[in-house]
Amino acid sequence: xKSPEGMFDESVVFVTTQGVQxxxxxxxxVVWDVDGDDGELATFPVEKLDTINVFGGVNFxxxxxxxxxxxxxxxxxxxxHGNYRGSFVPxxxxxxxxxxxxYALGDGGELEIAREMIxxxxxxxxxxxxxxxxxxxxxxxxxxxxxxxADSKANLRGVEGEAAxxxxxxxxxxxxxxxxFESRSKxxxxxxxxSLLSLTYVMVKNEVLAALRQYNLDPFLGVLxxxxxxxxxxxxxxxxxxxxxxCDAFATRLVNQGTIGHDQFTADNxxxxxxxxxxxxxxxxxxxxxxxxxxxxxxLSRRKAVRxxxxxxxxxxxxxxxxxHALEVSR
Numbered sequence: 460x461k462s463p464e465g466m467f468d469e470s471v472v473f474v475t476t477q478g479v480q481x482x483x484x485x486x487x488x489v490v491w492d493v494d495g496d497d498g499e500l501a502t503f504p505v506e507k508l509d510t511i512n513v514f515g516g517v518n519f520x521x522x523x524x525x526x527x528x529x530x531x532x533x534x535x536x537x538x539x540h541g542n543y544r545g546s547f548v549p550x551x552x553x554x555x556x557x558x559x560x561x562y563a564l565g566d567g568g569e570l571e572i573a574r575e576m577i578x579x580x581x582x583x584x585x586x587x588x589x590x591x592x593x594x595x596x597x598x599x600x601x602x603x604x605x606x607x608x609a610d611s612k613a614n615l616r617g618v619e620g621e622a623a624x625x626x627x628x629x630x631x632x633x634x635x636x637x638x639x640f641e642s643r644s645k646x647x648x649x650x651x652x653x654s655l656l657s658l659t660y661v662m663v664k665n666e667v668l669a670a671l672r673q674y675n676l677d678p679f680l681g682v683l684x685x686x687x688x689x690x691x692x693x694x695x696x697x698x699x700x701x702x703x704x705x706c707d708a709f710a711t712r713l714v715n716q717g718t719i720g721h722d723q724f725t726a727d728n729x730x731x732x733x734x735x736x737x738x739x740x741x742x743x744x745x746x747x748x749x750x751x752x753x754x755x756x757x758x759l760s761r762r763k764a765v766r767x768x769x770x771x772x773x774x775x776x777x778x779x780x781x782x783x784h785a786l787e788v789s790r
Contacts, residue, residue, distance in 0.1 A: 470509045471669070471746075471762065473739050476500065477516045477539070483523040488532075493518075508532050510669040514739075515539030533672055535665050540729045541658050543665065554675040560777045561677055570612055572696075572775060572783045573683035577619045578606035579700040579785035584626040586788050587703040591633035591711075598625055612683060619699075630707070635715045647728065651721055654728040655710040655738075660698070662742055663706050666762060667694045670769035676776070697768060700785045705761055709745050713738070754784050 474481065474490055479500060482489045488508060490501040505526060512535045513519075519527075519534065527534060527549065534547040581603040585596045602622040609615035623643075631640040640652050648654040668691055671678040681692025683699075698706075713719040718741060723734035730738055746762040759767065768786055775783035 470507060471666070471743070472503060472508060472511045473514070473743060474511065474517050475514045475539075475736060475739060480518045480520055481511065481513070481523055482520045483526040488523065488526075505530050505532070509673055510535065510665075512537060512665065514541065531673075533669055535669075537661075539732075540735065541661060543661055546668070548672055557675040557773060557777060558677055561680060564682070564776060566612075568776075569682035570609070570615070572772070573612065573615055574607055574609055575783045575785040576683070576696055576699050577609075577615055577622075578603050579787040580619070580702060581606055581622040581626075582787050582789065583700060584622065584703040584707075586790065587708055588626070588629055588633065589790075593629050593632045596625075596629065615683065626703070630711075633711050633715075637721070638714050649728070651724050651728060652710065652714065654724065654730070655713060655719065656707065658730070658738070659706045659710050659742070660702070663701055663765075664691070664694055664698050666746065666765045667698045667701070667769070670766045671697065671772075673766065674769045674773045676769065676773055697772060700768070700787070701765065704788055705765075709742065712745075713741065753786070753788050 472488075476490070476492075478492075478494045480491045480493045482491050483505065484502075486505055488503045488505050488511070489499055492498055492500055509531065510533045511527075514537045516539070524534075524547065526532075527547065529549075531549045533549065536544040536546065538544060581599055585599040585603065588596050588599075599622060602618050602625075606615060606618045606622075609618055627640070627643050634640060634652070638652055639650075641650075643656070644650070644653045645657060648657045668678050671691075671694055676693060678691040678694040680686065681696045684690070684692035684695045686692055718737065719730070719734060723731050725731055729735075746765075747760050749758045749760050750764075751757070752759055752764065752767075755767075764786060771780065771784055774780040
């Protein structure tokens with residue numbers, strides 16, 4: 460089956476070298492070494508990019524920002540250690556017709572979409588555990604079914620909460636010797652595996668944000684997460700179905716394959732600079748890896764899959780589809 464809309468897979472750039480400037484030069488985005496002798500470090504065709512992620516002390520020239528606005532390129536700002544700080548969103552990334560449909564969705568329409576997202580998350584969590592040889596997860600299967608029939612957002616949140624607790628109770632069984640997962644901790648993460656999980660959730664959340672903005676949905680108006688100033692509720696909603704099979708699978712791969720070790724963390728549980736560079740490189744490669752889409756049955760990358768779900772979500776909101784088809788993998 461054909462992809463619903465064309466998507467360029469090399470559309471996201473990560474810039475981590477400190478002190479560089481991003482410029483525009485004759486149709487290309489250029490990363491320039493301002494203080495050193497290297498000059499041009501990298502260059503990309505401007506028409507192929509839709510997102511540039513910068514970490515720490517990276518600057519943009521004024522002409523480049525104007526071109527980013529013209530070409531619809533989103534600029535995401537992170538600290539040097541990967542904490543999200545904000546974004547520049549081009550003014551063209553809004554279509555009134557889509558936004559009107561989103562704002563008029565109503566509680567019933569929101570609940571219908573949210574049920575699909577959470578059911579997929581719960582089932583994907585069970586799939587990840589099964590892939591790692593963890594059995595005895597029948598309750599997760601039951602909770603996945605309960606999610607599809609939840610009659611309110613409160614009930615759906617209750618189902619999701621129990622499923623998350625049961626899933627994280629078994630996550631330790633997916634890790635190699637030397638790594639232990641006791642419980643999920645966030646602000647701040649209390650150990651190295653939680654640090655990797657939190658960082659990966661941030662990175663995938665921003666993939667989702669970029670996708671929602673590209674397809675003209677308001678990322679701050681959610682269908683399940685409550686509205687709160689500054690919180691991209693719809694991005695958090697859509698991210699739910701990606702958490703087990705994209706986020707958790709990637710974090711556990713890093714430790715199980717020995718790519719990241721305990722000695723590569725600082726005292727406050729951040730990745731050291733070299734390890735963070737490795738992380739970003741592996742993450743970008745991971746998002747470019749392909750798999751067979753369970754619904755459309757063709758090959759696509761994880762990054763394209765995120766963009767495709769944003770398209771399907773938009774079509775469900777605008778009535779082009781009767782229902783939202785969440786990304787759910789059963790094996």
